[in-house]
Amino acid sequence: MPVNKIDETCDRAVADIVDGSTIMIGGFGSFGGLPIHLIVALAKQGAKNLTIIANQGGVGFELSKRIKPDGYQDIGILVQNGQVKTFIGSVPVLGGMPPTSPLEILHNERKVEIEMVPQGTLAERIRAGAGGLGGFYTSTGVGTRVEIGKEKRVINGREYLLELPLSADFALIKAHKADTLGNLVYRGTARCFNPIMAMAAKTTIVEVDQLVQPGEIDPEAVVTPHLYVNRIVEVKR
Amino acid sequence: MKMRLDEQTIALRAAKEFENGMVINLGYGMPGLCANFIPEGRTVFFQGENGILGYGPFGVDEEKDYELINASDQPVTRLPGMCFFDSAASFDMIRGGHIDLVILGAYQVSEEGDLANWGRPGRPATGMGGGIDLASGGKKLMVMMLHTTKEGGPRIVRECTFPLTARNCVKTIFTDIAVIDVTKQGLVLREVAPAWTAEEVQSLTEPNLIVGEDLKEIEL
Numbered sequence: 001m002p003v004n005k006i007d008e009t010c011d012r013a014v015a016d017i018v019d020g021s022t023i024m025i026g027g028f029g030s031f032g033g034l035p036i037h038l039i040v041a042l043a044k045q046g047a048k049n050l051t052i053i054a055n056q057g058g059v060g061f062e063l064s065k066r067i068k069p070d071g072y073q074d075i076g077i078l079v080q081n082g083q084v085k086t087f088i089g090s091v092p093v094l095g096g097m098p099p100t101s102p103l104e105i106l107h108n109e110r111k112v113e114i115e116m117v118p119q120g121t122l123a124e125r126i127r128a129g130a131g132g133l134g135g136f137y138t139s140t141g142v143g144t145r146v147e148i149g150k151e152k153r154v155i156n157g158r159e160y161l162l163e164l165p166l167s168a169d170f171a172l173i174k175a176h177k178a179d180t181l182g183n184l185v186y187r188g189t190a191r192c193f194n195p196i197m198a199m200a201a202k203t204t205i206v207e208v209d210q211l212v213q214p215g216e217i218d219p220e221a222v223v224t225p226h227l228y229v230n231r232i233v234e235v236k237r
Numbered sequence: 238m239k240m241r242l243d244e245q246t247i248a249l250r251a252a253k254e255f256e257n258g259m260v261i262n263l264g265y266g267m268p269g270l271c272a273n274f275i276p277e278g279r280t281v282f283f284q285g286e287n288g289i290l291g292y293g294p295f296g297v298d299e300e301k302d303y304e305l306i307n308a309s310d311q312p313v314t315r316l317p318g319m320c321f322f323d324s325a326a327s328f329d330m331i332r333g334g335h336i337d338l339v340i341l342g343a344y345q346v347s348e349e350g351d352l353a354n355w356g357r358p359g360r361p362a363t364g365m366g367g368g369i370d371l372a373s374g375g376k377k378l379m380v381m382m383l384h385t386t387k388e389g390g391p392r393i394v395r396e397c398t399f400p401l402t403a404r405n406c407v408k409t410i411f412t413d414i415a416v417i418d419v420t421k422q423g424l425v426l427r428e429v430a431p432a433w434t435a436e437e438v439q440s441l442t443e444p445n446l447i448v449g450e451d452l453k454e455i456e457l
Contacts, residue, residue: 028287028288028306028308028310028324029287029306029308029310030303030306030310031303032302032303032304032305032306033304055324056364057362057364067310068303089364090364090365090366090367091364091365091366092362092363092364093360093362093363093364094363094364095355095357095360095363095364096265096266099360103362104360104362107361107362108362114361114362116362116364116365118365118366118367118368118369118370119286119324119328119365119366119367119369119370120286120324120327120328120331120332120367120369120370120374121328121369121370122324123323123324123325123327123328124325124328126325127325138332139332139373139374140332140369140370140373140374141369141373142373142403142404143401143403143404144369144400144401144402144403144404145400145401146365146369186321187304188289188302188304188305188306188321189285189287189288189289189304189305189306189321190304191288191321191322191323192287192288192323192324193323193324194323195323196323196324196325223323
């Protein structure tokens with residue numbers, strides 16, 4: 001009998017996330033690709049001292065209305081709640097927005113640390129963590145403040161920086177469709193960071209638009225193989 | 238009458254550089270407008286670092302789909318032949334030199350072609366995003382920017398004072414008053430906006446400009 005991976009609610013799926021956990025959260029920028037219901041459940045659950053790894057730090061509900069008139073929740077709610085100790089990502093704050101996102105406010109008050117990582121390096125560090133690699137060399141960031149404190153090496157006449165892997169205790173993922181085993185397919189640009197983060201955590205929790213039976217997803221189309229997925233919640237929309 | 242070009246017009250000029258078959262990444266903000274000005278008869282493919290290749294024009298109200306966006310978070314539309322991939326694969330394309338042309342916005346560009354386009358004074362948390370990867374990995378990098386700051390100071394400078402995106406990476410700068418190439422000899426002024434003179438452009442530019450032999454008015 002395969003293990004049952006289905007959770008009835010997002011609240012139940014995030015219930016065992018403890019204080020001090022490192023959590024990857026999928027998505028790219030605004031709400032397309034963000035596991036919004038899992039984020040809101042984590043905000044309600046209240047785990048603290050979290051390290052969040054995500055591409056963008058979220059704008060918070062108030063500023064989100066500039067992107068979508070009704071507004072939406074994002075990682076900003078976790079920051080605003082005081083649950084986040086460290087944020088690791090490529091866009092902690094959007095330059096085009098007023099300086100009032102929860103992350104910018106709390107970072108300026110020295111209540112949240114930020115590690116800023118070029119976006120491609122962030123993706124590759126996650127893939128390295130997922131694939132059991134000790135790191136990789138990239139020329140991204142040479143000659144800029146990104147190189148500070150990093151091993152530099154010349155390979156075939158070009159300068160490269162050593163970047164180290166990232167992994168997590170939990171990953172919160174948004175996919176379009178899952179079968180009950182946990183095979184995942186995504187929709188459009190909501191794919192972004194989700195598949196690589198799904199592979200890089202000890203426990204991967206997925207919110208999906210639609211849950212189907214094994215065999216109903218074409219095996220040729222599976223993006224995330226089921227062995228990476230631990231919990232699935234269907235949130236019909 | 239001497240005027241500065243608006244953003245749409247700068248985009249129109251920059252898009253003339255699109256060549257048939259090119260894979261192009263348009264950076265956050267102003268460069269995104271170039272997608273509306275593909276020269277007639279040419280086919281190009283837009284890559285977004287969020288994991289999309291071959292997207293169509295911006296979506297209008299009823300077709301807006303936030304699971305179909307460009308890297309500036311703007312809803313775009315489907316075109317036959319478009320495809321999606323994850324962020325790691327997307328940056329393989331970028332770092333690996335598979336993007337023919339990258340157009341980014343900028344706060345400052347130096348005489349040597351150094352680019353500063355993400356860090357803002359007083360706002361240390363402002364994100365660098367994928368600009369650093371794009372500036373160091375694309376085959377050819379062009380920049381679209383306003384020629385001067387709000388206060389009238391130069392943005393084309395001897396040395397960037399804002400945090401660097403990458404060194405020696407910019408090939409061409411499109412501004413609201415000029416088109417400038419970065420060459421080994423220095424900055425070469427190729428085109429000026431209607432009614433502007435080379436001297437006037439120079440007076441708003443910190444480093445010395447070499448006036449191109451074939452200097453002309455920007456053709457639109």
